[in-house]
Amino acid sequence: MADSIALRCQNVCKWFGSAAVLLDVNVDVRAGEFLCIVGPSGCGKTTLLRMMDGLLAPDYGTVTLDDVPVTSPKPSISMVFQDFGLFPWKTVYNNVAFPLTLRHTPRAEVDSRVRSAIQLVGLAGSESKYPKQLSGGMRQRVGLARALAAKPEVMLMDEPFASVDAQVREMLQEELLRIWSDVKQTVVFITHSIDEAITLADRIVVMGQRPGRVVSTVDVEIERPRTVSSVRRHPSYAPLRDSIWSMLTSAAL
Ligand SMILES: Nc1ncnc2c1ncn2[C@@H]1O[C@H](COP(=O)(O)OP(=O)(O)OP(=O)(O)O)[C@@H](O)[C@H]1O
Ligand SMILES: [Mg+2]
Numbered sequence: 723m724a725d726s727i728a729l730r731c732q733n734v735c736k737w738f739g740s741a742a743v744l745l746d747v748n749v750d751v752r753a754g755e756f757l758c759i760v761g762p763s764g765c766g767k768t769t770l771l772r773m774m775d776g777l778l779a780p781d782y783g784t785v786t787l788d789d790v791p792v793t794s795p796k797p798s799i800s801m802v803f804q805d806f807g808l809f810p811w812k813t814v815y816n817n818v819a820f821p822l823t824l825r826h827t828p829r830a831e832v833d834s835r836v837r838s839a840i841q842l843v844g845l846a847g848s849e850s851k852y853p854k855q856l857s858g859g860m861r862q863r864v865g866l867a868r869a870l871a872a873k874p875e876v877m878l879m880d881e882p883f884a885s886v887d888a889q890v891r892e893m894l895q896e897e898l899l900r901i902w903s904d905v906k907q908t909v910v911f912i913t914h915s916i917d918e919a920i921t922l923a924d925r926i927v928v929m930g931q932r933p934g935r936v937v938s939t940v941d942v943e944i945e946r947p948r949t950v951s952s953v954r955r956h957p958s959y960a961p962l963r964d965s966i967w968s969m970l971t972s973a974a975l
Contacts, residue, residue: 728753728908729774729792729876733783736769743769745933747783751876756902756909758919759927762970766934767912771878774910775801787876797825800869802879806861808853808868814840815849818868839871842901859890866898870905879911883918892950895921899948916966920944921953928966930973937973940966 729751736744744766751757759767772778773785776792776799785792787799795801800821808817818839822832840846843863853861862882869877883891895918902909902922913919919926923942930937944956953959 726753727751728787729910730786730789731770731774731780731783732786734770734773734780734785735782736766736773736778737781742933744780745935747934747936749927749936749939751908751910752924753908754906755924756911756922757925757927758923759910759912759929760914760916760919760966760970761929761934762931762973763914765929765931767929768880769934771801771880771910771912774876775799775878797821797872798875800872800874800877802862802865802869802877802882804881804884806853806858806865806885808861808864810853813850813852814845814856814864814867817853817864818871821868821872835871835873836867839867842870842904843867844897857890858886859894862886862894863897866901870901874907876908876910879909881912881914884914891918895950898922899946903947916963916970917954919966920959920962921948921950926966928969928973930970937969 727750731747731749734744734747735742747770761767769778773780774792776794776796812820815836818836819832822835840849843866845860845863845867848860865882883894886894899922911922920942926940926942928937928940929935942962943958944953
């Protein structure tokens with residue numbers, strides 16, 4: 723069912739001390755969709771993602787995956803972090819394998835999943851390298867491979883491409899478009915970049931701040947397969963960009 727809801731945040735509120743960080747946030751993530759969240763710095767995007775991962779509990783409201791409350795991290799949900807989150811003392815192979823070995827997955831299955839994830843992100847041949855021997859873009863590919871190898875139902879990505887330069891970022895966006903068209907997992911992807919959100923997403927949730935809230939949810943009606951340049955050339959690209967930009971600026975007032 724194309725429109726069934728995988729992950730649902732209902733009336734989610736979060737306070738840190740006396741400050742309301744998120745107020746009455748409702749986000750439905752459809753099974754198999756690529757959902758981007760954009761919003762100003764400090765509006766609570768990471769906080770919301772941590773609640774989707776079960777790392778943090780809402781003070782009010784609920785987060786459910788397939789109607790089951792998410793109360794702790796679980797194998798069906800994987801997170802890809804901005805700072806890669808790799809272990810410097812482990813090789814590429816062992817970094818990717820780590821979550822599977824934690825779960826006592828049989829060794830042959832670990833090996834086949836790790837090798838195919840490494841292949842998928844274009845790192846075949848680098849299995850025995852250590853993170854310090856890799857560029858930022860390659861490290862982020864390792865982070866992506868690790869999330870993919872776990873074969874989660876939902877992948878949560880918190881500004882995963884923010885630490886790499888503009889050119890590598892576009893290459894990673896294209897790779898993610900290709901990989902996602904293969905795996906068709908449900909993805910929630912946070913970004914500061916409206917361009918990146920339009921390039922990747924089926925729908926974009928626009929957040930405002932003080933308190934953090936959902937301002938609007940926008941459909942990206944640009945056909946797939948997409949590339950960075952085909953999206954930029956699409957007639958709906960510029961109007962969509964302008965409309966999200968004005969939502970963000972008026973939400974910041
Ligand atoms: N553990 C915490 N204790 C207290 N305040 C916190 C904590 N975590 C986040 N905050 C505050 O909550 C607000 C939202 O933070 P959050 O990191 O979710 O924002 P964000 O939208 O991800 O920002 P950015 O775009 O800069 O990453 C900020 O004001 C932040 O200072
Ligand atoms: Mg953040």
